[in-house]
Amino acid sequence: MIYVKNRGIFRSSAAALRGNPLQQPVSRPPTKITCSACTLRDLCMPLGLSKGEMIQLEQLSSVKRAFKRGDFLYRNGTPFTSLYAIRMGFFKTQVLHEDGREQVTGFQMAGEVIGLDAISGDVHPCDAIALEDSEVCELPFAQLETLSRELPVLQRHLHKLMSREIVRDQSVMLLLGSMRAEERLAAFLLNLSERYAARGYSPTAFQLRMTRQEIGSHLGLKLETVSRTFSAFQENGLISVRSKSVELIDLPGLRAFFAQQTL
Amino acid sequence: MIYVKNRGIFRSSAAALRGNPLQQPVSRPPTKITCSACTLRDLCMPLGLSKGEMIQLEQLSSVKRAFKRGDFLYRNGTPFTSLYAIRMGFFKTQVLHEDGREQVTGFQMAGEVIGLDAISGDVHPCDAIALEDSEVCELPFAQLETLSRELPVLQRHLHKLMSREIVRDQSVMLLLGSMRAEERLAAFLLNLSERYAARGYSPTAFQLRMTRQEIGSHLGLKLETVSRTFSAFQENGLISVRSKSVELIDLPGLRAFFAQQTL
DNA sequence: CGCAACGTTGAAATTCCTCAATTCACGTGG
DNA sequence: CCACGTGAATTGAGGAATTTCAACGTTGCG
16 A cells, blocks of 8 residues: 555544444543643644743643544533533534535644634634544633733744634635636645645645545535546546545646646 | 715825835825724724824824725735824735745725734734725834833724734634525625715715725636626626626515525 | 435536627827 | 606527536446
8 A cells, every 4th residue: 555654643443433322532531731732732732932921821721531433512502611622533514504505614634723713702603523533622712812811922922823824725716616626626735735734744645534525525526426526637647546545746847837828 | 876875085096006016005195083083983992082092092093094096005915113093095915835825814994903913923924915095093002001000001903903804804704604696696795785874874885995806816716707797697687787886776585695595 | 224415426407717809988198 | 847868678589508317437345
């Protein structure tokens, strides 16, 4: 097998359940892991905090929760209390339309902070669902706000997190509004690639954590179109796919879907 | 003419220029208009400030700038210094792709705060362009951050503004990702309708401030499709359109494009 | 071993886009 | 004040991209 060499810790355990019906995280005693010892610190928390400030932050975010594939981190309509920093694993967020249509608004991986969209209404406007066994740090928002009044660095960081989310959403809008299926999928793969690279994993070989249907929902395509486009990429030697294993063979070729397309 | 009865102050003056080539706001001495006297206070600023606090805020936001149709409020790539509260008028924000494709990410009207997406990168990631003669209050962001450390109400408000922007963007993603042309346009019209209503204008008769091309860019459609869909709505008695004048005749009929569509 | 969800592929149908011609609205200059 | 020019909008016909419907293969777990 050529595919998938690294990211071992991200692989779903063979025992992963199909999602637990109670939507409760599996009971596991809340672990205490310090932010200062966390390898993801740079991604989710601000740099430049003093030791004392770091400790304040750790006290706030001490609660960790574990999830199995299919578990809800939070649900559309439930009260907002906390943001969540993903320590490990993979989530999707989705909004549901009354008529049953769903839109996957994003896929989130370790080091990313999730739940910012709930601040405005005090209620979560979407679902967040684990796509593999995952762990999050809970960040009670009221306390985070209080602390950020004392720590300008933290305040600034929080603002940047929210703003970055807006920018990300805008680039998805660009994708959905003006790209063809091939371009959308290429952009999607390259985006995953960059994010894996930023976390020290191979940017060219990884396991997809989501189904074709979920990719399609995120990209505004039907699952058949996603599947066909994967196959087309493979025939053109751009990638190698087999089910959820992907290898990006021709990165420049994938990138070419943007600059050149409309010339 | 049945169309357009109110919103007089929003109408472009006959003398409106085609946009000024220097992209500078027309020189007009900065007017001092107090927030406390502003009719839009409820929309852009937090409620519950004491008189003294309100004054602090006013000192920060006293600069007003006037724009003519076509002027840039800010440009993609320019340094970020301030947020802008729209006092009067209408703007669009758009992101540009290298190859020339553009995506209108939103239309903003009086009372809305614009520029939040620039916080993350210290540079504006998009263009903001006036669609009619407009005026904004400049809110220097560094000062806003400082003040919001002292005024929890302001801090909370700022967080809600950003979060609301994320939620808005997500609903546009839902629109772009899973709706048909008719649904997109119905959603667009109903959204405008609500926002006019919130400002005391007629929710059923208004002037479009943007071209078919701009509507199309925002909704992920070509201008011809927008035009055709308008005509189809008119034939079905849902609306009455003539160029930029729109009257929504059958609101329930327009709303029906959602709940019923996929049943 | 067999079910059930996931994934692939083909053919037909649909939606939206492209290209093109024409009309309309509006600001400018004669 | 009207004619003209230009950009905006409408409409039609044909074509392309994506969806829909359907059949079949694959994978993983009970």
